[in-house]
Amino acid sequence: xxxxxxxxxxxxxxAATHKRIARCEEVDCxxxxxxxxxxxxSESPQALYIRHNSQRRFEEHQTGNGEVTFYFSAGxxxxxxxxxxxxxEAIFLIKISGKQAQVLPSPETWRDDxxxxxxxxxxxxxxxx
Numbered sequence: 001x002x003x004x005x006x007x008x009x010x011x012x013x014x015a016a017t018h019k020r021i022a023r024c025e026e027v028d029c030x031x032x033x034x035x036x037x038x039x040x041x042s043e044s045p046q047a048l049y050i051r052h053n054s055q056r057r058f059e060e061h062q063t064g065n066g067e068v069t070f071y072f073s074a075g076x077x078x079x080x081x082x083x084x085x086x087x088x089e090a091i092f093l094i095k096i097s098g099k100q101a102q103v104l105p106s107p108e109t110w111r112d113d114x115x116x117x118x119x120x121x122x123x124x125x126x127x128x129x
Contacts, residue, residue, distance in 0.1 A: 094110070
């Protein structure tokens with residue numbers, strides 16, 4: 001009996017090669033659009049950073065519990081790191097059991113190979129019930 005070879009098809013877009021850092025306005029960040037608030041300990045490293053190094057506009061309100069709330073107005077970058085696609089096409093891979101993954105030359109080749117694999121599996125299933 002012939003050993004069944006299993007193929008695994010995958011489209012990959014690793015962040016390191018297919019993403020870039022985006023500014024808030026590029027991603028319609030709600031913090032950028034409407035502003036935001038951040039509550040931290042009054043003397044915490046986060047509070048010290050916001051006060052002295054953040055280069056953002058804010059209002060500071062002590063809560064009385066040893067905490068402070070910073071209110072940031074709309075129209076400035078938040079503290080999150082937004083990522084977007086850099087427009088690079090995904091990498092199309094096929095891995096056949098026992099062999100190293102192979103990069104296919106185009107999405108069409110990947111699609112066609114995947115369709116052939118599905119058809120082959122369906123025929124095997126019909127033959128063996």
